[in-house]
Amino acid sequence: MALSPKILIVAGTDPTGGAGIVRDIETASHFSVKVGLAVTSVNIQNDLHVEAKLPMYGDFIRGQMLAALEADSISAIKVGMTGTPEIVHAICGVLAEFPDIPVILDPVIRASSGGVLADDMTVAAIKQDLLQYCYLTTPNLQELAALTDHGLAKDHAHAIMQAKALVEAGSKFVLAKGGHETGKLATDSLVSSDSIRDFSIPRLNATMRGTGCTLSTAIACEMAKGKTIEQAVGTAKAYVFELLRMQPVAV
Template sequence: MNLMPHVLAVAGSDSSGGAGIVRDIETLAAFGVKASVAITAVTVQTHLGVEHADPVAPDRVAQQMRAALSANPIAAIKIGMLATSATIFAVAAVLADHPGIPVVLDPVLVSTSGRALLAPDATVPLLELVSSCTLVTPNLPELSVLAASPGSVSSQARSLLTAGARAVLVKGGHGDGVESTDILFRVGHADQSFASPRLAATMRGTGCMLASAIAARLASGDPLSTSVAKAKAFVHGKLRQT
């Protein structure tokens, strides 16, 4: 079992099983990848909304990550809910000791129901964290917050590249039109679009699912663009089944 690629999922719990670490584990298993976990927050939530969230102590988050990294052949790291600036700093310190591992950051700012899942003072530290990541996967509202400036999707995404991100995948699920188009922005590469028919179906945890699927494919050796394409197809297939 330890010879299988492992992905370390750093994220919050979800008692309803609709998002967070549960979605991460389900997705990694679907791609034949073993999951290790570091819980950043314990939440009380249903499919209607988040009722309560307790951040895990930052030192404990870092200890979980280091334990997983020492115990298993971690080939990629997926990061979701971080909750506080102190946790972001703790996670960044661990990543600094493992610079060769691909990292996918899903910048979780609010829940689907609208509850804030990141402390107000943590946005700037989160933006600083992007320089430690292989890929950042904001949706359109998250992109606007992180870019902190008006403008086109392209200009906002490129502001994150200027801030140190190596690659930014802007998810188009919050857009409109007959297609849902995600766009991959990378330094030194042409922009790459990944389109699929827009579906009326909704599902919680699709951001977790997409980031985990990309991490799974990176852990298995796929290049970034191939990982994104396979992950988007996987999420689209799950949406079609709802």
């Protein structure tokens, strides 16, 4: 019997389970993928606000990551909330030691409730240091704007231009997500230095916290199974669509 693949999740907590590591674990379980964990920050938050954050020390995060990487074969690494420049640098130090493991970055900057989870110095560290280790980065429109120092994309073509800037900054692929845009179709574009691949599904009148966590972790799981980046994105997007389809209709 084939061994189940395993991914390493590096992210923060959400006591409600609506986002963060709990959502990541639920997603990995759906895809029958095992997980190792490195907690970056313990947070007090809910659907309405972020009350407090307790970031971990960089050495503590490095220790967690190395413990997971040395214990088992890790097939992909998903990085979510970082929280401080020190944490970003600690993560980069570990990733540099394991260059053959694909890294999927969900650059968590703000919570769905609006609370700031990464300040300007942390965003700068992500762009300057972390992107170069990333196989795929999956920013939403607000994160694209923050990471490129530009305003919010005016349309999807503008979002693709911003995604190209992140490719130039180091990420091999960037998924420009269209979930917060308008129109009948929700289109995500997988951007690299020499190609653009669109993934479109009908737009649903529904919302759910943690879709960014779910999508990026689902991609990591599929890549851990040996799927191509295109296959992984397609499967992950279809999974998020089904989760949204089961949500109450937004009014």
